[in-house]
Amino acid sequence: MRIKRTLATVAAAALATTGLVACSNESEDNATTTAAEGENTTIKIGTTEADQEAWTVFKDLAADNGIELDIVQFSDYSPVNEALAQGELDVNKFQHIKYLAEYNQSAGKDLRVVGSTEIVPLALFWKDHDSLDGIEGESVAIPNDPSNQGRAINVLVQAGLLTLSDNVADELAPTPSDIDKDASKVTVTPVDASQTPNAYNEGRPAIINNTWLDRAGIEPGLAVFExxxxxxxxxxxxxxxxxxxxxxxxxxxxxxxxxxxxxxxEEAVAKDSKGTSVPVYRDKSELNDILDRLQDK
Structure with a gap:
């Protein structure tokens, strides 16, 4: 792997003057030497969230453990996985498993999960309302991107507002065509995720993810269901x-x-998410099993 290591000794400093080459395709025996053995390790990590407080805390904590983080900030999701696949990054942290599965399938790559961080519930917001009372007959704005549309529909299913037809191909990722309109209490209007706060501000119920909640200044605590x-x-x-x-x-x-x-x-993550994040501790093998199942579908 392309991870730089800096020896914390005078001898290492002397070697550095002649140029140290980053490791590539190392054997597992030589893969990573920890700070306890006298070396510092530089990891190049990609994210779209480097401006959040959690990343400052994370970087300082990593440094205390002999790991220097070279954080690469991306303004858009789409190039982050490709940068990792091409060896420009050592690791990334910006996505959920479904997004990773969709990238692997579309790009023909085999990026895998190292570990879990947290999950943020997806919620329904309705301006000037604090419950679902009176929502029947409304049209709910939902994100139209593949990563969030199915989840948004399932939020409304869990809320008892939508009913899916009997022949849904993928219950984890239903589409508007899978909705049994006659048996449902609301309809859905797919829009670009960035437009869901506009629907909310216009008085329409909307499923809004945390990224756009924050940018629109909408408090997560105003959700009527999640x-x-x-x-x-x-x-x-x-x-x-x-x-x-x-x-x-x-x-x-x-x-x-x-x-x-x-x-x-985790305390900093909770602060960044305004208390909505839920830490997840799942075994790496379980996480990759979920990834495989999503890719198979």
Whole structure:
């Protein structure tokens, strides 16, 4: 893997003057040397969230453990996985499992999960309302992107507002055509995710994810309903660290997962998400099983 290591000794400093080459395709025996053995490790990690407080806490904690984080901030989701696949990053943390599965399928790649971080419930908002009372007959704005549309429909199913037809191809990712309109209490209007806050501000009920809640200044506590983060339907939306398949057992990358799951980072994540994030501690093999199931579908 392409991870830089800097020896914390005078001899190492002397070697550095002649140029140290980053490791590539190392054997597992030589993969990662920890700070306890006298070395610091530099990890190049990609994200779209580097401006959040959790990343500052995470970077400082990693440094305390001999890991220097070279954080690469992306303004858009689409290039982050490709940068990882091409070896420009060692790991990334910006996506849920479903998004990773969709990338692998469309790009023909085999990026894998290193570990879990948290899940953020997806919620229904309705301006000037604090319950679902009176929502029957309304048209609910939902995100139209593949990663969120199915989940948004399932939020409304869990709320008892939508009923799916009997022949749904994928119950974890239903589409508007899978809705039994006659048996449902509301209809849906798919829109670009960025437009869901506009629907809310116009007085229409809307499913809004946390990214756009924050940008629109809408308090998460105003939700009238949200999905259950512990349900099977929510599993695809567990946020993860991802790496190339040959690197998922790397000690340093797995150490980063441990550090993200410490109370210090989780407290900062909760602050960034305004209390909506739910930490997830799932075995790596379970997470990759979920990834495989999503890709098979």
């Amino acid at each position: 999905d259950d983060p512990n349900s099977e339907e929510a599993e695809p939306y567990i946020n993860v660290f991802a790496a190339r398949s040959e690197d998922i057992d790397d000690e340093t990358l797995n150490k980063l997962v441990e550090l993200w799951q410490t109370p210090e980072v």
